[in-house]
Amino acid sequence: MTAPATQFKAAARTLAADLRHRSLIQTALGKYEVKRDEMKARFQDWEGARQAAADIKFEAINHLDRYLEQFVARIEARGTKVHWASTAEEARQIIVGICRDRRARRIVKSKAMTAEEIHLNHALEQAGFKVVESDLGEFIVQLRDEAPYHIVFPAMHLTRGEIKDLFERKLGDAPSDNPEVLTMVARRVLRQEYVAADVGITGANFAVAETGMISVTENEGNARLTAALPRTMITLVGIEKIVPSLADLALFLPMLATAGAGQLLSGYNTLYGGPRQPGEADGPEEFHVVLLDNQRTALLADAEQRDALHCIRCGACLNVCPIFRNVGGQTYGTTYPGPIGSVITPHLRGLQEWKHLPFASSLCGACSEVCPVKIDLHHHLLQHRRTARAAKPVWWEKLAFRGFALLVNTPWLWRLSLALGRVGQKFHGLVKGTKLDPAYVWTQSREAPALAGQSFKAWWRERGRGTTDHGSTGRRTKDQGPGTKNQGSRVTSHESRIPEERPRRSDDGRHGA
């Protein structure tokens, strides 16, 4: 097992059994679902909107070269400097370089998952800069020195009591655990940071090709202050954030708010088209846009999965994912947790090292069902499994499935194994639930089902012998037993419907057990 897989399994094991965590997340996301559904209902045709959004992103991603060039030409025309970064390392060097050139000391940053992806804060701190996260949730997880829990709600795993304790410890100021009071504490700290910062760094929700603009969505106004107050603004954008035209935002802004947070629109949606223009009263003197590839063009080359580049990072797939809801975001050990993370992390960081994520899914498909841009998420997990195993087969698994194929494809072998299994299960009680139990992975937490005394096919064959007019061809019409439609009358009694012909059961009559 790779190191990330070992880490994931250990963390998942702990958190999945943590009932406090489970109830916290279930409650929070339960509230989100109610709000999301209310807002979805305000769309005239939500499914139509999803299709339209998927179509727009399809167009953008399939003509990414053209739209990126258009975006760059338009935004540079207003004095913005655009930088192209092929790798995370290049992006870090570009941003650190800009900060050094400006002789910056303090940096304020609004929420950006791409910055998490390239571990930007670490690089900036290594280079001697002080970086402060201005989004409240990010501010909190930064104080805790940990990764965001969720791509939209970074601190959703914390209670107000834990945040109060944190503020008391780190800021020396937490009069109560009232969320408003705590927000005001953070605000006092952050307001100083905006004023003192030399550079402001933001992410982008969309990059509009037609007008050459960056669109930033937020709820706290922190991104606006981050962009407007420091003299230099840097925006880090993944190249897949392109949308062709400004009018597309009329769909994407409410869609992002609805799918992401159960809001009709987020608190602030701001378009940035360049640095302060002559005659303008505010805005940064310099505006840099860093366009990040970091394996996105490799994903673009993958015809089967390139729709993963449609992602608008709303987090809707995380919110409905039963795996995410039970193991939490930090367990994944990735920038992007949840279903979208399990699809794109293998592309961003290597399939063999991260293949445990596509396997850590029941393939329930709740993610694909809610994705506002219709990414076929759970089928991509299946494809990852296939690609991973084709490239690097696991010998014992291959052997086991070959054996299984032989077993199910050979009727007499199947019958024999059922007969042996019936004998074997008599002794199962001796080892059940212990590590000697061959079914331990199941029986450590669940009872194993019992083999029925008579299989269906045995019953079917027996019943066939009972009727004289049909040999053993496997084809029968109706048996002549009670309860069938022999007199054209409706069956009224359970006993007459499935009487003694019922196969012998080895349990107490329940479905399982």
Next chain:
Amino acid sequence: MKLTLFVPCFVDALYPQVAVATVRILEHLGHQVEVAEDLNCCGQPAFNSGCWLEARPVAVRVLDKLRDAETVLIPSGSCGAMLRRFYPELLAGTPHEAAARALAPKVFEFAEFLVEKLGVTDVGARFPHKVTYHDGCHSLREMHIHRAPRQLLAGVRDLELIEMKQVVCCGFGGTFSAKFPMISTAMGEVKCTEALATGAEYIVSCDSSCLMHVQGLIDRQKLPLKTVHLAEVLAAA
């Protein structure tokens, strides 16, 4: 209409009463049932584990044995999805792709078949219990079955259906339940909590594999719940 019943391996071995009930109901409705006696499994465990090479011989044999079938009925949404939705993908680019595509539209899950093909919503059953219905994820999202089982339950006398608040996976997921047992168990616990909150005595489903998982937890944790396949409910009177 000639009906060919494909009885999945775990139904054959663990829950024969589900297939018996299926046969009974179909015969009661006047249909001739043929059982694909040589077939045991659709190959989904290998397929979902990424071992497509190992899954293919199983799928190819299924295609061969069902070549002459007019209508294939499977009392399991999950196996139905494997035949209808995933065989064409599993066998894409192989000489068997055409056969897989030809089979797909002939495959039906049991409840879906009764309601959508036969137009039957009342089979004269009586089941005097409070129940809740669990949508198997493959039934719901690969086979798009939502209405049919509910319509059939509505036709059962003295049965009260109480829906769960969330539509959520039971946590089984085939080999997932063995690869990540603790996540799978936590998911099953969430499912049981949801079901218990309805006050139902039974969880009904069209998927015995989901019910196997849930019942395993119910038994271990001694929860006041029972599981039963829809076919068994419809065969009750």
